[in-house]
């Protein structure tokens with residue numbers, strides 16, 4: 001599989017960077033021929049993953065969130081990586097409505113949104129080391 | 143000097159990434175209170191530096207262009223870094239109208255534009271190793 | 285990010301201007317809770333006309349307000365929901381608890 | 397990126413739509429050169445109304461066309477120049493060789 005384009009963005013885990021992160025990925029993906037809905041889906045999925053890195057991964061300490069995006073034909077691959085606390089039980093974390101922070105009024109729907117808006121979502125995580133969310137979406141609007 | 147926010151972007155040296163690069167920096171800088179003109183100035187300076195990395199640094203071979211941006215109070219600092227061929231004579235390169243590629247109809251005004259639109263432009267370069275353009279601009283619109 | 289309120293027949297219309305994500309949702313939450321407390325509101329109408337983007341952090345805020353007024357016997361509805369927000373709303377199952385109306389008038393009339 | 401042409405009294409109006417940077421300037425250059433050759437144009441009017449962004453790569457293209465028609469005794473002018481482009485134009489010293497007019501009519505009348 002030939003990578004047609006690739007970018008890597010490193011951000012501080014500050015909540016003000018959430019909107020920046022999703023705009024950057026949307027701008028990168030807009031080199032593909034997507035519908036407005038598809039682009040909004042990608043933005044939303046990225047927003048979920050970056051927010052999770054900030055509030056669950058780093059728990060509001062300052063760390064670095066890395067976003068890698070690759071274009072392979074009409075597919076986009078996006079990785080959102082933190083070096084934060086990691087996830088003990090990935091299956092439980094992915095359940096709709098599950099949240100470890102109900103006191104923050106989290107809906108527990110972040111993973112469900114990512115899974116609904118992207119074609120594939122792979123979660124890799126080691127407690128104490130961090131989390132990698134790898135998502136893929138193929139655009140069929142061509 | 144406390145850094146208030148910082149980001150690092152790595153791109154392939156493809157010309158289609160020029161507009162992406164300047165939009166990303168503009169989106170990052172827009173967290174500061176700037177005028178539309180100041181934001182356009184930053185965009186233009188970034189476009190010049192990234193274009194130079196692509197055509198002069200890598201001479202259309204594929205390499206990585208790194209863009210680092212820092213916000214320190216109401217100042218933005220931007221570094222555009224390539225690991226390309228480097229500049230032999232920096233003083234000559236910075237002269238208005240000087241270009242090593244007149245056959246490509248380059249105007250030789252890239253550095254002049256960067257210097258006019260930003261408050262400071264520092265050039266560090268080693269032949270065979272690459273070039274680092276560090277620019278600063280303070281926004282006074284507040 | 286700002287939030288503008290209006291009372292129509294004792295129903296609280298909440299007009300949010302801006303994106304609702306984790307960064308902005310704390311402000312949105314506080315402003316709404318202050319207003320609910322001040323007016324002792326039971327019925328809420330979220331006007332999403334000027335919300336360009338919302339993710340599940342926004343859903344958390346809306347469910348939180350929904351729960352708050354439901355315990356007082358009130359209801360929550362929404363109007364002017366754009367496609368991106370509609371999709372997040374559906375995926376998160378809000379359609380089971382919060383109705384969407386086409387106009388403010390219909391929304392007002394739907395509430396007791 | 398596209399370029400639209402119109403001939404007014406043998407003067408070539410060049411309307412560029414899109415950003416002019418290094419990525420797009422090769423296409424712009426080729427389209428203009430084809431049209432100049434086809435029409436054997438001597439006088440050029442660049443209409444910048446739909447150019448949202450231009451950097452020094454664009455300046456290179458404009459100077460190149462300017463030189464080309466100047467050797468034939470022609471002239472080059474510009475209209476509808478937005479502030480960002482005006483600043484790049486001034487920094488690059490184009491005001492010494494290419495006049496900017498407020499309207500197409502004035503631009504057409506200024507040329508022989």
Ligand SMILES: Nc1ncnc2c1ncn2[C@@H]1O[C@H](COP(=O)(O)OP(=O)(O)O)[C@@H](O)[C@H]1O
Pocket residue numbers: 048052053054056057058082084085086087093094098099100101106107108109110111112131340
């Ligand atoms: N990057 C991460 N680092 C650590 N834990 C995470 C991360 N992302 C998700 N989690 C865990 O998975 C749970 C479910 O995530 P999600 O479905 O996005 O819901 P929410 O963010 O509303 O809690 C979180 O509550 C958290 O415990």
Ligand SMILES: Nc1ncnc2c1ncn2[C@@H]1O[C@H](COP(=O)(O)OP(=O)(O)O)[C@@H](O)[C@H]1O
Pocket residue numbers: 190194195196198199200224226227228229235236240241242243248249250251252253254273452
């Ligand atoms: N990143 C770079 N790597 C190598 N050489 C460079 C780089 N940037 C600029 N130069 C040299 O400096 C010269 C002047 O640059 P500039 O003022 O931008 O004009 P132009 O790009 O139109 O040639 C270039 O022609 C090139 O020789």
